[in-house]
Amino acid sequence: MGNAVTPVILGLLSIGPRSGYEIKATVDRSTVFFWAASYGQIYPELRRLEDDGLIEGEDASNGARARRVYRLTAAGHRELEAWLHGGDFKMELRDESLLRLFFADALPRDEALRLVEARRRMFEHVLGQLRAIDERPGEDPPFVDLVLRWGLAYTEWETQWCAEQLERLTEGATSA
C-alpha cells in the first residue's frame, strides 16, 4: 500500500470503474466520516497506481472535457485482498471538543458544563445528517450496511453519553 488513499481507491474500484472525480464524490458521501481523501492525494495516486499496474485507465472523454475512468487489474485485486487480510489497523482521532473538555477545569463550572451540552448538540446534528442519507440499514451489501450502522450507533451513543454525564455532573446541585 503506497499511502493513505491507496486502499480507498482500490476498494471503490473493486466495486466498479470510476473517475478520480467520482472517487472523491463517493468518498465524500460514504467513508468521509472515518476516512477522508483529497484531490491532492487522489489524482497523483491514480497515476502511480496505473504506473504500477494495479489499475488501468481508459479515456472516457465527453466531447472536449477530459475524463479518465479507472478499473482494477488482477494485480490490483490481489493488492486489495492482501490489505484486507493485513493485520495492523491504525486508528487516529482528532477531537477538538474532547480537548476543550480536558482543559475545561480552567473555566467556571457552568461554562464547562455548557461544553458538554455543546458536544451533545454536535452529535445530534451529525445524527440528523446520517439519518438523512437515503440508503437505509438493510439495503446495502452486508458489510457496507454494517459500517453505516456503526455510524448511527456511535453517534447515538455519544449523544447519550453526554446527556448522562451532564446529569451526573449537575446531580444534587440544582438548587444548592
Place this chain on the structure above:
Amino acid sequence: MGNAVTPVILGLLSIGPRSGYEIKATVDRSTVFFWAASYGQIYPELRRLEDDGLIEGEDASNGARARRVYRLTAAGHRELEAWLHGGDFKMELRDESLLRLFFADALPRDEALRLVEARRRMFEHVLGQLRAIDERPGEDPPFVDLVLRWGLAYTEWETQWCAEQLERLTEGATSA
C-alpha cells in the same frame, strides 16, 4: 490559534510550567488518543508563542544540558480562554478497521466476520491499556476525569458493539 498544537501547549502550561520535552511526554500519556503532537510541531510552536508573548521561557539548564521551561503569560491565558469559548470544534477520525469492514463484502463471509472479531480484540487491548493508567476515575480534576471516563466508556462501547454485531451476523447460520 496558530495551529493544531497551540491549544494543547497553552492548556498544559495553564496547569503548570513545562519544557517542550515534558509537554510531549504529558501529551503521550493523556491526550494522545484524541489529540496527538510531535516534536516537529511543538518546538517551532514554542518559539512562535514566545515571540507572540503568549508564553514566557526561562532557562532551566541542568549543568551542560540545555533546558527551557515555559509558563503562560496573561495574554496566553486570555488566548486559551478565548479558544475554550470558541464555537466550532472539528472532529476527524481515521479508522483503518472500519475501512476494511466497508470493503469486506469482497471477502468470503467467514473472513469478513474475522475482521469484526479483530476489531473487538483491538478495542479490548486498548481497554487494557487505559485501565493500566494509574490515575483512576475520581482522582483528577472533574473535567480531566470526565475525559478519562469517556475513553473507558467509548472503548467498552466499541467492544460491545462488535460482539453484538458478530452475534447478529452469525444468527441462525451456525449449522445451516
Place this chain on the structure above:
DNA sequence: GCTAAATATATCGTAGTGATATATCGTAGT
C-alpha cells in the same frame, strides 16, 4: 439563450509526521 451548478482534472503553498541526529544526565549492576 443565459446562468448556475455539476463535472473533471490539476496543482501549489502550507503544515504535519515520524524519524533521526546530537548530547547529557541518572542509575543499576558489577
Place this chain on the structure above:
DNA sequence: ACTACGATATATCACTACGATATATTTAGC
C-alpha cells in the same frame, strides 16, 4: 569506580498530506 543503558532534552529534515483554488466544459433549469 566504571560502564552501559535508558531517560531527558532540543533540533531538524525529508516526505507526505491537506485544503483551497485555478481552469475549463457540460448539463439543467428557466
